[in-house]
Amino acid sequence: MNEFENKRAAVIGLARAGIPAARFLLERGATVVGYDSKERGAVSAAVLELESEGVELQLGEHGFDGIEKCDLVVLSPGLKVHFEPLKSVIERVEAAGGEVIGELELASRFCPCPMVAVTGTKGKSTTVKLITELLRACGLNAVSAGNTGTPLISALPELNADSWAVVEVSSFQLEKAPTFKPRVAVLLSLLEDHQDYHPDLEQYWETKLKLFNNLGKGDWGVFNSDDERVWKFISELEAEGASAPYRVLTTTSRDEQGNVANKDDNLSLEMWWQGDSAILPFSEVPLQGQHNYSNVAAALGAVAGAVGPEIWKYKSELAEAIRNFQTLPHRLEVVANKDGVTYVNDSQSTIPDASIAALRAFPAPVSLLLGGRAKIEAESYENLMRAVRDANARIYLFGEAAPMLEDVAHRENVENVYIFRENTLAEVLQLAKMNSASDETVVLSPACASFDQFTSYEDRGETFRRLVREL
Structure with missing residues (x-):
């Protein structure tokens, strides 16, 4: 529990992910400094509690004083790493030999179990929730975490070697996650968004694709081919004759071409270890909109990658879990x-x-x-x-x-x-x-x-x- 003994660490952004990250580092022996742009009177009681536990707080107009002395800097999700002042702060730390990572990267280095990671412009939270429930229907201990809801750093105590972490991953988090490696990586969509955060759309989409950078031959890449840009990415790989270093699984709710596909208006799964099998009619999916059908197909594909051939034993349980699924608030x-x-x-x-x-x-x-x-x-x-x-x-x-x-x-x-x-x-x-x-x-x-x-x-x-x- 003293992995960071004699190390000086900083956490930038003391909110939902930053607070547990600071506490995590402190518990493992680090000297921790917490930076936040809010003045003392505006921060939460949880931030001030960190101070009583031994975290040095730099609040308000702090100018990131002393940050270049840190061995490790952990960024909370959503910080604008491509713009000032953070751009220069990161350069200062790295020039001095420090490492700058995000909360997701920190948590993943200590995650004791395999992960399913879901990214895309829209549909992530719904798909993460459904994957978690489908894995549980297969008898597995699945815990959802990530960009919304519970940060992965906070979910670590719930996980063990027999668990699955189902993680929602944003482009913000992937900016500084150089070793992040899920067992199953899911890409739902590449739409126009976050031009207030990324330098341009191409950089935004390229950041999303970092999710697949560290996958190997035992891992799965799951791609929603209903999305035009996702399909273009897969097609370009095939046209160039390139073979991914991981196993590729495609999903669709619109036609018959895919490992998860629409066969005669049924949600069907077809893998090379067994022929296709209808899970349930799309008419029984309790969600509105074609895009949600695509999310359900992607979720089933992710579970097929995680569970493997054993998935066929749970066909009725999977169908029942989908029928009973309740979407998250504020989504149709x-x-x-x-x-x-x-x-x-x-x-x-x-x-x-x-x-x-x-x-x-x-x-x-x-x-x-x-x-x-x-x-x-x-x-x-x-x-x-x-x-x-x-x-x-x-x-x-x-x-x-x-x-x-x-x-x-x-x-x-x-x-x-x-x-x-x-x-x-x-x-x-x-x-x-x-x-x-x-x-x-x-x-x-x-x-x-x-x-x-x-x-x-x-x-x-x-x-x-x-x-x-x-x-």
């Missing part, structure tokens, strides 16, 4: 049906592609509540507005991005009668209620971050629930 969550109008909370959708999926998940007529703080350029919303135009859907715009969204809608020839704009979510919801007829679906799927008017997408979703109840 039906909140209420009032006067024949269905209200859906999809607050977690923060990019246009996710809102397009929401629009297509329900039969017409559909109204979308769009707005917040845009994370990507205006041009990236053009496909969304084309989908709105083609579906004759009404859009209700609110928040900081509303003027930009209205401008893009006009450029893409969305008729004025389908565009409504107000300042707040409460105001557009009232308008949608007045305009909606029986059998219509009103979906909060903002295509933007929440931070202009809310503390998080969860806060936005909870507010939407409350407002719907009050209608």
Whole structure:
């Protein structure tokens, strides 16, 4: 337990992942300094508790004093490593011979069990939850952790050599995870997102693909071929005659070509150790939208890689686990049906592609509540507005991005009668209620971050629930 004895370590960002990372290092003998941009009066009680345990706190305008003296620096997820001031801080530490890694990398070095790691722009949390439940249906001790929910560093005490860690992995975490090596790596999608964090989209997508860098011949790469860019990546590998150093498993919910595929409207699994077998009809999958069918297919593929030939013994258990699966909050969550109008909370959708999926998940007529703080350029919303135009859907715009969204809608020839704009979510919801007829679906799927008017997408979703109840 003294792996870091006589070492000086720093943790940057003292929140959900940073606090347990600091404590982990302290317990293993390190001298630990915690850096956070919040002033002392704004940090949580848990941060101040670290100080009483022996962590030196540098809060507020600290200038990262003394950080170059650290042997190890651990970054919390979400920090902007490509931009100042952090870019220069990392350069200072590395120039002085220190190592800079993320919390995911630190945790994985001490993880006692194999991991299933899931990345992609959207669908990660849902897929991680489903993989965990499917592994448990096969009799395995599976624990979910990662980017949202419980950080992997906090989940380590629950794990042993017989466990499986199912880890949600973001591009932020993969920036500084040089030795991270899951047994099964899953890529769901490569969409346009996080232009506020990455220098450009190509760098963002390349960072996602780092998940596969350390896989070997005993590992699995699981690819959702329903996603255009994921399929392009696989196709280019094949066209170049390259063979991956790991085993490749493709999944699809749309056609018959894949290890997990749609055979006569059944979710079917076909592996080389046994022919195809239908698990259950897609009509029995309790999730809305084609994109969620793709997530289910990918989850089944990941479990096939983890369990191996033994998976066939659990066919009925797997089917039952999928039938009984309950999605996470704020993801196409039906909140209420009032006067024949269905209200859906999809607050977690923060990019246009996710809102397009929401629009297509329900039969017409559909109204979308769009707005917040845009994370990507205006041009990236053009496909969304084309989908709105083609579906004759009404859009209700609110928040900081509303003027930009209205401008893009006009450029893409969305008729004025389908565009409504107000300042707040409460105001557009009232308008949608007045305009909606029986059998219509009103979906909060903002295509933007929440931070202009809310503390998080969860806060936005909870507010939407409350407002719907009050209608």
